[in-house]
Amino acid sequence: MKGFEMQGFERQGFELSENMLLEVIKALLADELKTLRPETAQDIFSEDWDQHTSIHPLPADAEQVSLQADSLEKLALATRVTDFFQLRESGLEDYLLRYKTLGQWVELVAEARKRGTQNLTFYTSGSTGQPKPCPQNWQSLVAEADYFRQIFTQRLQQPIQRILALSPCQHIYGFLFSALLPNLLQVPVIRGTRAFSLVQSRNLQAGDLVIGFPFIWKQISRSQQAFPAGVAGITSTGPCDPxxxxxxxxxxxxxxxxxYGSSETGGLGWREQTEQPFQLLPRWQAVxxxxxxxxxxxxxxxQPLNDQLQWQDARHFYPAGRLDQAVQVAGTNVFPARIAEQLRQLPEVQNVEVRLMSPEEGERLKAFVIPADPQQSESELRQQLQAWCQKNLKTAERPQAFTFGAQLPCNALGKASDWPLQTSNLTPTE
Incomplete structure (x- = not known):
């Protein structure tokens, strides 16, 4: 497999540093806490956490930062870390519940990995909305990160000097490029709001690599400021508007x-120009x-895929449509048909269709609703639906525009069709 072997690194001995393990654990715990505390998710700032951060509750006047996790939350947090790092293979997972700080959790994970527990498990949402485990071989992940190290070194004609991560590192894409790759290169990583601020202001330097996704790249593209020479970017998690x-x-x-790739597979292909087909990564071969x-x-x-592929030759392809009917909202797979089925169970709704907005309308979902009571005011029904969505759906799953009518939109042949967006019906974007 030419081009797939590590060059300049010892693959077998390579391991994440404890500092990088801390960053990954912080991302895992922040993501889990936002699920456990949806009403206060905006108050969770993992950028303030370090190795001294307590997991247990502390008094309000304590100087030490704490996650303030109660016993049930701590169990959920320990399970999340155990699953991701496959700690059950080491037999050390029970110690997580005994340890009190993030630094102690990092030391435990590092010890488990020294004992040979190296493979990782990422998660993605399935068609039922339940997280689907996606185990990944550690050596395959390392080889993929090094493959892209070589690609970007060639394209920039210099080594990568710094990584600005606009994607969280608990998902496979963010992990590969904002945890594994910088650890390979021994270069600093800037994350979160600080990274976004530097990119938006174009306060960048030659050798910077920016890790983004389609939604965030669209926001960045609205600025008229130019990028400095020698800066590269990556986009993934879904199609990016040409x-x-x-x-x-x-x-x-x-x-x-x-x-192009998924949590199940890791990277499958890459390209630099939108009109070009994707080039298959060396790990993969057409069947x-x-x-x-x-x-x-x-x-x-x-390996089964989520998409059909249209092959141009043995190493180049175009994605030709998803097989599981998912769409991408801000880098997250969501399933409009499943969301519509949930809304149909509400007593206020006779029928509903949910779709992704067109590129001109936005990047979120929209819903066309037939009310159960035609006499109910649209504003009242809209408020009820928004309140239900706020409570029961994740942010990316919530329709941001509701249109009402007596029958679902269809074309002249009677098939379901799109409908124009009523901008006055837009809910505030979160």
């Missing part, structure tokens, strides 16, 4: 590499007679 990529190119961001699977050369097993 007009956004073109605008970023005009502002001087070149290369901007699109990566003769199948456009919905690839052969993993590392495990010698076929």
């Amino acid at each position: 007009q956004v990529i073109q605008q970023l190119h005009q502002q001087g961001l070149n290369p901007l590499v699109e990566i 003769e007679g199948r456009d919905d699977a690839l052969l993993d050369l590392a495990s010698h097993q076929q």
